[in-house]
Amino acid sequence: MFQGASSLSLDAKGRLSVPxxxxxxxxxxxxxxxxxxxxxxxxxxxxxxxxxxxxxxxxAALPMSAQWWKRVFLGNAMDVEMDGTGRILVSPELRAATGIVRDTLLLGMGNHFELWDKATYEAKEAEATQGEMPDVFQDFAF
Structure with missing residues (x-):
């Protein structure tokens, strides 16, 4: 299970060094x-x-009514492999689609990671935490 946040920078070729x-x-x-x-x-x-x-x-098992979401997830998927120094290449298409240029945040989300443009993540997190917590957290103890 993956958890935690890592601030990382892409190199000039769009490679990310996995922590x-x-x-x-x-x-x-x-x-x-x-x-x-x-x-x-x-x-x-x-x-x-x-x-x-x-x-x-x-x-892939979703019905035809979800065809556009299939395209988003499956049609944009890129297989990559860590190189000998633990780097992965983030394709130019995926970087452009998310506004990732250099500074990123890699978040462990259990069975996968999320990779964010750092400024975008910080803005979205600030927006989310200024609002009310979702109802699902009503019975959650902190």
Whole structure:
């Protein structure tokens, strides 16, 4: 399970260095093979390949009424592999779609990661935390 946030910078070629605390797990569980695709909230989802395959099956099984969402998730998916130094290439198309240029935030979200343009994430988090908490948190103890 992945958790935590890492501030990272893309290099000039669009490569991202996976934090060392995640590299061993990704190598052991996915052979360093990952899949990156769009998320409807304006970030990218980064899946270890076995988790992607489960997600892909669920999306592919959706009815025709969800065809556009299938296109968003499956049509934009890019398979990548960590190189010898733990870097992955984020395609120009996916970077452009999310506004990712250099400064990013990688969030562990359990079985996958979210990759955000850092400024976009900070703005969306500030907006979310200024509002009321969703009802699902009413009985949640902090």
């Amino acid at each position: 060392t605390r995640h590299r061993d797990v990704l190598s052991a569980t996915a052979g360093g093979q990952l899949t990156i695709t769009k998320h409807p909230h304006g970030c990218l989802m980064v899946f270890p390949r076995p988790e992607w395959e489960k997600f892909r099956e669920r999306i």
